[in-house]
Amino acid sequence: KQEVTQIPAALSVPEGENLVLNCSFTDSAIYNLQWFRQDPGKGLTSLLLIQSSQREQTSGRLNASLDKSSGRSTLYIAASQPGDSATYLCAVDDNFNKFYFGSGTKLNVKP
Amino acid sequence: EAQVTQNPRYLITVTGKKLTVTCSQNMNHEYMSWYRQDPGLGLRQIYYSMNVEVTDKGDVPEGYKVSRKEKRNFPLILESPSPNQTSLYFCASSSLVNEQFFGPGTRLTVL
Numbered sequence: 001k002q003e004v005t006q007i008p009a010a011l012s013v014p015e016g017e018n019l020v021l022n023c024s025f026t027d028s029a030i031y032n033l034q035w036f037r038q039d040p041g042k043g044l045t046s047l048l049l050i051q052s053s054q055r056e057q058t059s060g061r062l063n064a065s066l067d068k069s070s071g072r073s074t075l076y077i078a079a080s081q082p083g084d085s086a087t088y089l090c091a092v093d094d095n096f097n098k099f100y101f102g103s104g105t106k107l108n109v110k111p
Numbered sequence: 112e113a114q115v116t117q118n119p120r121y122l123i124t125v126t127g128k129k130l131t132v133t134c135s136q137n138m139n140h141e142y143m144s145w146y147r148q149d150p151g152l153g154l155r156q157i158y159y160s161m162n163v164e165v166t167d168k169g170d171v172p173e174g175y176k177v178s179r180k181e182k183r184n185f186p187l188i189l190e191s192p193s194p195n196q197t198s199l200y201f202c203a204s205s206s207l208v209n210e211q212f213f214g215p216g217t218r219l220t221v222l
Contacts, residue, residue: 032209043201044213051208089154093209097142097161098169101154 002027002094006102013080014110021075021105023090028068031093035064035075038087038104047088048075080109113138115214117202123220124192132187132217134202140212142205143185144169145177147198148216154201160185192221 003026013019023033032051036044048057048064050073056065063076073090087104094100115136124130136143144159146169156169160179174196176188185204189196202214 034211036213041216043215044203044211046210046212049208049210091154091211097159097167097209099144099156099211100170101146103151103153 002030002092002098002100004090004092004100004102006088006090006105008105009103010106010108012108012110015080015082017080017109018076018078019080019107021077021088021107023073023075023102025071025073025092025100027094028071029095030068031095033064033066033073033093034091035062035073036089036091038089044089077107080107082109082111085109113212115202115204115212117200117214117217119217120215121218123222125222126193127191130189130192130219132189132200132202132219134185134187134214135183136185136202136204136212137183138204138206138212139182140204140206141182142209143179144203144205144211145175145185145187146201146203147171147196148201149198157187157200192219194221197221 005024034049035047050066061078066073087106089104091101141162145157146154148154155171158177160166200217203211
């Protein structure tokens with residue numbers, strides 16, 4: 001069974017800092033990997049989707065990379081802002097239409 | 112506006128009283144899914160549906176039922192709710208490349 005781990009569980013940084021969130025998964029046979037943002041009490045907002053044949057995706061200040069062979073993905077956030085404060089979740093699609101989520105990294109960007 | 116809607120958003124009920132949480136999407140997606148989110152356990156998939164009349168179990172299906180009679184709707188049914196089903200529930204639908212879009216969530220409390 002696929003297991004997804006996110007490290008660190010929580011992160012506090014000053015505004016303007018560049019930061020990296022990590023996601024690892026145990027089975028490299030994935031269809032895609034998706035990064036989400038979740039604000040307190042709210043639903044999940046899709047940030048980036050990386051298909052298994054891709055190495056990275058970019059959207060604005062966000063860049064996500066995927067290394068299937070090592071079972072890792074990183075989400076890079078450039079020039080962090082207080083509005084980036086949220087919980088960031090990664091999820092993998094296991095090729096059999098099941099999705100597995102990490103427990104998330106709770107990010108606090110201090111003004 | 113493309114969206115996934117869930118109702119109700121909040122529900123307090125008592126043990127054993129049957130309930131249904133509705134989910135609807137307007138993106139013509141074939142794939143739909145239900146998750147529960149619990150502190151420390153993250154998001155876990157309950158059931159998913161590849162298309163009308165096609166449903167399958169996720170990781171935690173016990174105590175839940177689903178049906179998919181129309182493409183846009185995927186209700187979650189708790190025939191006899193128990194306190195351990197108190198949770199935050201999310202419905203999601205997926206595009207052809209399995210990019211998931213989430214509803215706003217339903218917070219269920221079973222007394």
